[in-house]
Amino acid sequence: MNERDRTTCQWCQGTGYVTRALAYCSGVDPFHGPAETVHRAGECKHCRGTGAYDARQDPLLEHWREEEPGDEA
Template sequence: MSERGYTPEQDADGKTCQWCQGSGYVTRVLAYNPGVDPFKGPTESVHRAGQCKHCRGTGTYDSHLDPTLEHWRRARPDS
């Protein structure tokens, strides 16, 4: 979603995931090299849809559930 086409009613509660735009999945690229040496020869790439790691496939973002954030830093007692 571009900023020009954005209207507040499209995201009324402000929780649409910004990484997958609310779809729940993102494109993942996998590379495959046939043979015993993974760094020689032609490489084939495959594009597949994978679950968004930020919203866990729900399409709505909640920072408390985001596994990519370091929640242990907030859980430490203040010294």
């Protein structure tokens, strides 16, 4: 693997994980406060926790666009 393939993931800054904030409001109106907030760490979706971004491994990209024309069959 060359240096170009091992670029630092811009979403997690190379750590492999990101924090997510989840808010919960009790009752029937989810936008009525006060809300309880929980912060959790989770694996980065873009680099899959490696910290090194590789577009070929990113599950959020539309890889079907990389197919050659005429390969639809």
